[in-house]
Amino acid sequence: MLDYTKQFQDHLQSIVQKEAPAGLYQPISYLLHLGGKRIRPILTLMATDAYHVPVERGLAAALAVELFHNFTLMHDDIMDDAPLRRGNPTVHEKWNLNTGILSGDAMLVQAYQSLEVYEDSLFSSLTRMLSQTAIEVCEGQQYDMDFETQSHVSQESYLEMIRLKTAVLVGCALKMGATVGGASNQDAQGLYDFGVLLGTAFQIQDDFLDAFGDPKVFGKQVGGDILENKKTILYHQAMSQANKADQDLILRWFSEKTSSGKAEEKIKAVKELFESSGAKTRTQSLVV
Template sequence: MHTPTQLQAILEEAIKQIVYPTHPNNLYEPIKYIMSLGGKRIRPVMVLMATELFTENVKSALDVALAIETFHNFTLVHDDIMDNAPLRRGKQTVHEKWGVNNAILSGDVMMVESNKHLSKVAISVLKPVLDTFNATAQGVCEGQQLDMEFEQRSDVSIAEYIEMIRLKTAVLLGGAMKLGAIVGGANETESALLYKFGENLGVAFQLQDDILDVYGNPEKFGKQVGGDIIANKKTFLHLKALALAQGDEAICLTATDLAQEEKIQAVTALYDKYDIQNLANNEMDKYLSVANKALADLPVSESKKEQFTTLVQQILERDK
């Protein structure tokens, strides 16, 4: 079994070997650019790890892993446009560098490139691979739509929020695991357990992201602490505090007339009063427990599962 780090190295080399057309330049240069910005490549690594549970030929899933990574970066290009984000991984976003219209079109082509990668899998698994990928991609788009709609609503429930992050974030991790399992030759039960593992890990990951936005070390977390608070994002912490706050306490959660630092301090104080951090940690642990149970139920040797512990640590220890 390869380690996640070794699989990352395999993926980086494979990404470098992708040959895109050279004309029109402004269509394909943005794709090369966003794909070269790096990151931990967690989602395609999950594809390869799932495959390696069932076959030693890990490279049989390399094209599926590249499809997942290309699709993920496609969503980042379009998400950055919707969020008007200036930076991605410390570099200019595609729409800042090439303009919004070029970024939209380059993102569209990335979806085509994802399907070109998928078309290279063995014909015996092509249909289930395509079915799983399409369901995953559609779910991600549904989650993004819900996230945008939540910005205009004042009555979002915690259950709705969990469903939104399941779609926007978690189904891609679950889909990556299931795709790798299918290519590796897993049966439906095994594939379903790996999907369950990835999906619940994805929900835990996003809940941790909510927590780190308030309580994380900005140098290790890689984002501005309090960014969700400033943007009035309806995170788990925000919604839980809204439900527990008494009287006028909740006013600070949606206030727009406070200076940024003042707002962060006021909201954080409210979170501290109602122990929101621990409540969010408990919620995260609930989903992590379901993920670990799915992995434990997977009928493969324990030695083959060891690298998944390393993967979970990589995903959930971002501030340590």
């Protein structure tokens, strides 16, 4: 089996960011080289390889996907006021808020620029895919923010939100790779649909780890979703399984803005409710 990870990492290392202005490009290099699983670009390369096209031909599309993904992370960290990304300070914490916004914008542009190596017809197809995905990711992010202040969010609405915010990019990664490989429209769409399902599973697992993961392994602050009143799958599972008294407690915790002095208390209390209601076990079972 080809080592897709090494091929992509070697390609990423070969991409040299401009030196000036350093305040724009250093944060981009910093975030890109923090690591990560590189799942999306690897899927792009796998899809290209599946159609017996040299994997090298898919590297530019894989880079576009990874640049776009990291752009969303940089801006997502700002909106979440997250202190850590992959166990290291987030860009806006290490530099400042304005740098995080501007460097993120530049990464989005670079994602499109990386596709310019392809012939016009393929470039047009790939940019349309990326643009459609980009607007859907923005829609998902808006829903995510809206849900934080809504007293009721259905599980169906939550699943649609994560489809848009997270899963469509996984689908796009596979579809772009297949398209570069010369797949038929039917094959490319089939891989896209599979990727959306896979991306949904990724997000459910991420929601679980946000509450119950090891910060050293997870690379982010544990309990962030709880503090932001995000009604994740754990919340929905708890509300469907808990007794009336515990449901009332969950609703009370998720209706309050969290002061810094009560953050640890809130995380501890909500996690205990997730466990006692069976939400922790049920959520784990959804992704194994």
